[in-house]
Amino acid sequence: MDTFRICIVFLVTNLGILENVNGFKNVALRKPASMNGYRDENPPSLAVDGNATTHIHTPDGPSPPVSWWEVDLLNTYYIFSVSITNRDCCNNRLKNFTVDLISGDSDPITRLCHYYPGNILKSATEVIECDELLTARKVKITMTNRHLDFAEVSIKGLHACGDLQFTLNAGVRRQDTALKQMVVGSTATCAVKCRAEIDCDAFQTMTSADSLTCQLLVGHDGNTANDNNWNYYTFQG
Template identity: 25%
Template sequence: MKHGSVLLLQLLLLGTHSASAYQNVAVRGKATQSTRLNHILASASNAIDGNRDPIFNSGSCSMTLQQNNPWWRVDLLDSYIVTSIAITNRGDCCPERINGAEIRVGDSLDNNGNNNPRCAVIRTIAGGFTEVFQCNGMDGRYVNVVVPGRTTYLSLCEVEVYGSRLD
């Protein structure tokens, strides 16, 4: 019993340490997007407000106009080693719009940052759910979500970027 308690304590401490080692650095960043739906609740910054609420009318989701290759970007204001990115999909409508979106991480603003190296492709995220994508230590200041080759809206209800500052 004593050995089990010590092991449990070690696991709890290890879990606490790893959670604090990588913070959501997106909340300190500056978000922008290719276009903005003409709606007061569609701001790009809503996707980095720390709130995963997946209902658009709650005011925590971003949304572009319907367009070809819509994109959203957060400027982390410094370069980071990005370990993972969590994305929360809209839950009240149209969850398929995010299918095929690419997550890109890098330091370039060529093509609005959409030419940076690809971390992941989003096959699908169920409506209202959050999925985590591993970037395995990619370096970058900018994180983009872009839907290439399609005309659609892009709506993101939260984008969390986990990593540590690149010294």
């Protein structure tokens, strides 16, 4: 069975779980983690130990100009969301940070998942969805001019079979008749719907004030038009 068919079978088998975001596997749990400096009693591994009562912490002293923490997922995954739980301290410390995704290629590429402008209150959990559906092997959290400390990171991901990926064509709309059209909760859900549909090779989304329209499309090619209301994704396999 070719790689494409293997991935489709996998997704069809697991679709009932994948449609519920709480059913996604936490692909960061107990994976190797690192950071650019830490106190001996607060190593980077404590952010992925599954225990929200432990926490990581940069070294004591003045706030560093840049602090970062990173987890290696050991495989390439579609990243749907990154949940960060703050420690039971310091309402105003964990704020204004960047979540980046790093590819697992021999020449790694770093892409922005999301910049979080604000603070996470003590003991609170914030679920951060990436601005676009991307794949990554590593997830990195960076903050400037502050100590970096938090309790736990949970990453909702789906294994990217082979290196199959969707390519974004922003501000473009396919004019073909859609295979299926539906309202979904996120771009990630639309992507999963396409991966599970045997005839789907591409999809496109339109965001309105209160919904996201998802259209599944057949074929990699078709008539397109510039339309800032739509984002068109082609399936690369």
